Amino acid sequence: MPLNLSPFADVALTSDLLAALITDHERAVKPRLETFFRYFRNPIEPAPAGSSGGSGGRGYRLAQERGLPARLTGFVERSAANHQRLRREVVIENDIGWRIQAMVDFLFSRPVKLISRAADPATAAAIERILDAVWERSGGASLLADIGLLGHVYGHVDLLVRSAAPAPAPESGANEPESDPPAPTTTPRSLDALAAAAADLVSVEVTEPTRAIPLLAPGDYRTLDAFILHYTRAARTLTATPPTNSRSAAPTSTRATETITELFGPHAHQIYLDSGDGPQLIVSEANHVSPGTPPVVHIQNVSQPFAYSGVSEVEPLLPLQDELNIRLSERAFRVTMQSFKMYLAKGLDGFDSRPVGPGQMWCTDNPDAAIEAFGGEGSSPSEQAHIDELRQAFDKQSSLPPLATGVVQAKVGNLSSENALRLTLQGVLTRTARKQLAYGRGIASASTLILAALDHAGLFNTSPHDRLVRVEWPDPLPAAPSAAAASARPATPLAPTTDEGVI
Helix, strand or coil: CCCCCHHHHHHCCCHHHHHHHHHHHHHHHHHHHHHHHHHHHCCEEECCCCECCEHHHCCEEEHHHHHCCHHHHCEECCCCCCCCEECCCCCCCCHHHHHHHHHHHHHCCCCCEEEECCCCHHHHHHHHHHHHHHHHHHCCHHHHHHHHHHHHHHCEEEEEEEECCCCCCCCCCCCCCCCCCCCCCCCHHHHHHHHHHHHHHEEEEEECCCCEEEEEECCEEEEEEEEEEEEEEEEEEEEEECCCCCCCCCCEEEEEEEEEEEEECCCEEEEEEECCCCEEEEEEEECCCCCCCCCEEEEECCCCCCCCCCCCCCHHHHHHHHHHHHHHHHHHHHHHHHCCCEEEEECCCCHHHCCCCCCCCCCCCCCCCEEEEECCCCCCHHHHHHHHHHHHHHHHHHCCCHHHHCCCCCCCCCCCCHHHHHHHCHHHHHHHHHHHHHHHHHHHHHHHHHHHHHHHHCCCCCCCCCCCEEEECCCCCCCCHHHHHHHHCCCCCCCCEECCEEC
16 A cells, blocks of 8 residues: 655655665664663573573573673574574673663753743743643653653654644634733633643653664754654564464464554655555654644754754673673683582592591602592683773763772772762763753654644643743752751851951
């Protein structure tokens, strides 16, 4: 079935271009982004059938094992009777996971506050109440944490503002210049009802970059002409699976899958459903959120010049994580092979029949008899130094020392002082302040789209200037109670002085 993309003719989106965008995303972009998330999450995967039971016979494997060389992961013993995969015991220490979580905690550890820039105090109070209701209904603190997490892992994240109801039909004279919008009703009861109605009408949705495909303007990588969501989900229908062999009684039933493709343009929104028989158009409506631009806000975790995607916090840590896991696995293998002392006896009769233990003695008349012990764990200063240097490289690359999570490994000065703690965490605090600008701009832009959608629906009328919002961030390191009490204490007045000294 051909796609009806006539509503997107103004951005030159055709069926062939849409297919090419999806193909390029599935082939080049999505695998790279999935690698970032797998290294961050490091999920447990069942060991494949016919293997030796995974790492160390535990029956599972970890995602970060893909970065280990073949000398650690094992080899295939090719013989006519056995194709079993032999594996060494590996050690995986996920340093990426806790560092990303700590960065998100520093950024969204406490709720942010939205401050309206409307000139009228009553309008500003109503806007703040409505925005709080919409953001809270959309997920609140959990939504902000998801925004920060996806942005840190993938390098960027997109916020999609959806409207649940279309705008009313324009009345006669709608093309005339608009007058000043009426002031909202701000009595407590009506304001609460208005906020609840706004939360039912408009919502904010965070989109995962693995399923988001942007169509950028030809001459400006910062301008979004259209936004595409393409993903596969489990359907509510069953499909019959043929039996694996002739001895199976009957075919089994499994859940079918369906592919969803959503298109957001400057003036239209379409949803296509493909259950295997070709895409079927199930939704086609106008853009009720922000006519003229797609209702999408793009946030870069760390800005990257001349690129739509931002810089991921996971990507620069990938080689360090692989190197650390390799060295830890090699040390574990060496310790395992050398943890048992072995003895070589020469010129002793019956040595193999008597147990080796404390206080055990052997006597012989052979002057050439000897017992030599070998094996056991030996000191390897260079190996430990290399591992320590890798951990320091993690700290420098992420600007996040273990102290940020409460792990004190050495003398770090007098941490009873707030200034000393800030100096120790200067790197992560500076990076957090820079991210507050990017994420704060995105949250403010999404809030502006929310107010525009409410105005377009006729629920809450505002002017473009009234829709401007400022985000107020809490301090990642709040002042100690003693410092807060000292700042609240009234200042001591200075004694009056003369030219000759104190009066």
